[in-house]
Amino acid sequence: MIGKQVKGRGFRGLLNYLFDKEGAQLIGGNMVGENPRELAAEFRFLKALNPRVERVVYHASLSVPAREKLDNEKWIAIAQDYLNGMGFNDNQYVIVRHVDRSHDHIHIVASRIKLTGECVHDGWDYRRSEQLIRQLERDYQLEAAHSSWEKDRRSPTTGEWRQRQRTGEDSVREKLQNYIDEAATDCPTMPQLINRLKNEGIDVRVGYTHTGNHGISYQLDGIAISGTHLGREYTFPGLQKYKGVNYCSGHDRAIQRGSDRLPADVEEVQLKRTRIVAQIVSNYLHHIGENEHQSKQYTAGWDEDELVLVRNSDSRQLMRAIYKDNSWQAVERGRLTEADIQFFQRWQQLLIEAQETEQLQRERKQEQRGFQLEP
Known part of the structure; x- marks a missing residue:
């Protein structure tokens, strides 16, 4: 079994992405809501118990090889054991099953805030997750599956684990x-x-x-x-x-x-990219009259007064920005690439063309009404 985990800030965009996948099924959890809007409201309610925690969202995915299939009951049991093993024994969570890929997999969305208001400790969580997954393979008689990350990518050293525990940052x-x-x-x-x-x-x-x-x-x-x-x-x-x-x-x-070549100043590059994309996305959301939008590649939306952009393929947050002092500013260091910029610039051009077409249609309708009113 392969496991991945990510911590983030906003529940709504992630839940929209998970539920909008074709064939997505809510198979378990301990919450009342049944759709992204209801569940996000529940998660936000508990978040108020500890507002100091910024990355309140815990997102884990668990998958088995393509030749191995599990029923919902076994997935629920595995997810609950995984959450308990990672310290989420008193937290809100939901389990969403996906069938959009060849390998059977689930997504777990949980709040890092316990019902007591404490935050789940995340020290050494990547190492603990790997050890826990190996144990779950034995407990549930699953085929051992090691990710390409484990095979071809050197694992963090002890010092790097300690750095992440101390600072929350990757090495x-x-x-x-x-x-x-x-x-x-x-x-x-x-x-x-x-x-x-x-x-x-x-x-x-x-x-x-x-x-x-x-x-x-x-x-x-x-x-x-x-x-x-x-x-x-x-x-x-x-x-x-x-x-x-x-x-x-x-x-x-x-x-x-x-x-x-000299490398670019990454902070300057990301700030410039954030300003370009945030303006385009904000204009588009205003144009369609919605607080969020999901395309095939990206999910964008408002998290209170912050604009968030997530890549759908890996649920990675690419941008979190706020409009302040007449300009867009990055709340966190962005992860926007040149390919993202090119995509949204093409998107902007399509939006401009759509607006021009709508304006032309309105003008034609006005001309037709004026012609009909003439004696």
């Missing part, structure tokens, strides 16, 4: 792994990958090892790490084998130019 190594994963999703060429990472503030260097083969290293926040120390899928040959990055000798000159 530089984990951040680099996540950035590279995102930049390589569409199987780019090696020069494209390098330039994408440079645009995210990551200094990528490609050279030659003592054996004459290509080597690659990455630097973020002043810390340089080789591809080998990130994991075998982040080495120069690993990027090609495991992530589908395209390379041929004809790319060498472009790779050298990319390596020589």
Whole structure:
């Protein structure tokens, strides 16, 4: 069984995404509501018991291999054991089953605020989750399944676990792994990958090892790490084998130019991207007269006075912004990529064309009414 977990701020966008999937089924939980609006209201009510907690949302997904199918009763039992093992024994939660992929899986949405007002401790939660999942495989006689993250991506060290426990932040190594994963999703060429990472503030260097083969290293926040120390899928040959990055000798000159580029100022880049996307999304929500909207790729909506954008494929929050002092400002550091910007700029153009068409239709109707009123 493979498990993933994410902590976030707003329940409504996540619940909309989970319930809107074709075939989604609410199979368990301890709450009264039956739809995203009702459940989000219940979650917000308990959130008031401890307003100091910012990341109140706990989202876990559990999946088994494609050849293994479980009934609802077994999934509910597994989810409850998982929640209890992670410390959620006195918390609101719901279990949603999805059938949109080949492998059987569920999503658990829980509040990190207990009914007593305490917050569930999240120290070492990734390691605890991995150990708990191995135990659940034994308890429920499930086929052992290790994720590609466990096989090809180096696990956090003890020091990195302690850093996350102390600060709540991923280590530089984990951040680099996540950035590279995102930049390589569409199987780019090696020069494209390098330039994408440079645009995210990551200094990528490609050279030659003592054996004459290509080597690659990455630097973020002043810390340089080789591809080998990130994991075998982040080495120069690993990027090609495991992530589908395209390379041929004809790319060498472009790779050298990319390596020589200075990385962008990531804070400045993300602020600029946030302002572009927030304005487009805000205009669109105003145009359709809704507080939230879900497309095939993204879910956007208001969480009180903050505008939130989530990528549907992995439920990752890309943007949280607030309009203040006549401009959009990032509440949290964004994760918007160049591909996101291009998508929303195309979306803006479609919105402008739709508005122009609507205006033209209104003018024609007015002309027709005026013609009919003439004697």
